[in-house]
Amino acid sequence: MGKDTILNILILGMDGYIGWSLALHLAEKGNRVTGIDNFSRRRTVEEIGSWSATPIHSMEKRMQVAKANYQERIRFHEGDLVDYKFVSDVIKSCKPDAIVHLGEQPSAPYSMIDVAHAVYTQQNNVIGNLNLLFAMRNFSPDAHLVKLGTMGEYGTPPLDIPEGFFEVEYNGRRANMMFPRQPGSFYHASKVHDTFNIMLACRIWGLRSTDIMQGVVYGTRTNEINLSENPDLCTRFDFDEIFGTAINRYTAESVIGHSLTVYGKGGQTRGFLALVDSIQCLTLICENPPAKGEYRVFNQIDEVYNVTELAEIVAKVGRRNGLAVEVAHVPNPRHEAENHHYKVEARHLRNLGFKPTRSLEQEVGLMLEDLTPFKDRIKEKEQVIDPKTTWSNGQSLEEGIQNYSIRQNTRTTS
Numbered sequence: 001m002g003k004d005t006i007l008n009i010l011i012l013g014m015d016g017y018i019g020w021s022l023a024l025h026l027a028e029k030g031n032r033v034t035g036i037d038n039f040s041r042r043r044t045v046e047e048i049g050s051w052s053a054t055p056i057h058s059m060e061k062r063m064q065v066a067k068a069n070y071q072e073r074i075r076f077h078e079g080d081l082v083d084y085k086f087v088s089d090v091i092k093s094c095k096p097d098a099i100v101h102l103g104e105q106p107s108a109p110y111s112m113i114d115v116a117h118a119v120y121t122q123q124n125n126v127i128g129n130l131n132l133l134f135a136m137r138n139f140s141p142d143a144h145l146v147k148l149g150t151m152g153e154y155g156t157p158p159l160d161i162p163e164g165f166f167e168v169e170y171n172g173r174r175a176n177m178m179f180p181r182q183p184g185s186f187y188h189a190s191k192v193h194d195t196f197n198i199m200l201a202c203r204i205w206g207l208r209s210t211d212i213m214q215g216v217v218y219g220t221r222t223n224e225i226n227l228s229e230n231p232d233l234c235t236r237f238d239f240d241e242i243f244g245t246a247i248n249r250y251t252a253e254s255v256i257g258h259s260l261t262v263y264g265k266g267g268q269t270r271g272f273l274a275l276v277d278s279i280q281c282l283t284l285i286c287e288n289p290p291a292k293g294e295y296r297v298f299n300q301i302d303e304v305y306n307v308t309e310l311a312e313i314v315a316k317v318g319r320r321n322g323l324a325v326e327v328a329h330v331p332n333p334r335h336e337a338e339n340h341h342y343k344v345e346a347r348h349l350r351n352l353g354f355k356p357t358r359s360l361e362q363e364v365g366l367m368l369e370d371l372t373p374f375k376d377r378i379k380e381k382e383q384v385i386d387p388k389t390t391w392s393n394g395q396s397l398e399e400g401i402q403n404y405s406i407r408q409n410t411r412t413t414s
């Protein structure tokens, strides 16, 4: 299999930030793409009082526009991964070569709101992934599972972070073992549960998988998405405290003159990569599957920064573009180290040919250009930017139980 092979690719979570961008890119390359989504991201963003800065179309309209370019090479089915019958039916009809699993609740703060949101996140993510593994075992055992995990599975250990496994010596014996996972939220913990379930499925059933520890993704553009040329194809872009990740939030703050919200001391260091490069990496991974029975881990990042450095870069580019940008340190709502060692190995993707498309400064410049026309939409939701969701919110047990039952009822009736 190589870059010229046409693949049948199933994308779980195709309505999302990365999923929609990936679907367009894979179809553009000539692959046959089938997507599924239950639109939960649209509902959760609405629930917290926000919206995408870029006005995204309904899936019906998205498909009309995409089919004009790609005809039957792109298809969509609405459904929930937590429904095993739905997952098996899609896999039976699609017969995928690769399944890119992006269909999970992706926000750490959302999972920390209260017991209802933590339970929802883990049920949605862990059960959806488990359904997928069983459906693959039963109906598509040779397909390649490309699973989106997160660099946050490792936490911030005082050791360098290898790609999934490392050699360890204990009591005079050496072995290659899984590198410890230290999740920092119930969302991150859901990803660690997925990791264990996927490893097990590869070992006992001979499935093949690439488990991707992805860094934080930022950007508005890909090769197929350019807001000034084809606004109908744009992907979502969130900037609120729950779904807005560091660089995306900073750029949205810059265009409305809101101080850039650096949490705490701002020494929190993470791996980042642009949306266009996340898509590039996922495509390379689909084109280069592991052997049957192989479970492999790729760290998918471009560069490492701390969140103050990032805010300063965004402020510098913003000022160069005539914006009045200030950086502010706000109380950190999270329970995390604010100064720590962080060194990540990320060789596998570069060995497959990954080359970053643009520098961070260039990408931020394009983001500011793309977001400026939507300044009023961002301004209208300015109240959702500052962090209010803390890792210990002081909710009483009674409140937690009440919220939990409300959420369970909502799930069964919607």
Ligand SMILES: NC(=O)c1ccc[n+]([C@@H]2O[C@H](COP(=O)([O-])OP(=O)(O)OC[C@H]3O[C@@H](n4cnc5c(N)ncnc54)[C@H](O)[C@@H]3O)[C@@H](O)[C@H]2O)c1
Pocket (backbone or CB within 6 Å): 012, 013, 014, 015, 016, 017, 018, 019, 036, 037, 038, 039, 040, 041, 042, 079, 080, 081, 082, 101, 102, 103, 104, 105, 106, 107, 124, 128, 148, 149, 150, 151, 214, 215, 216, 217, 218, 245
């Ligand atoms: N964006 C990032 O910075 C980032 C970083 C690391 C890892 N990831 C991971 O990458 C994946 C995609 O991230 P994203 O930013 O595109 O998120 P997203 O929320 O925009 O996309 C996920 C999509 O999956 C759908 N979905 C969720 N649960 C589902 C279910 N049970 N059934 C069907 N569809 C379901 C949502 O409606 C959404 O459209 C996620 O798994 C996320 O955890 C993202």
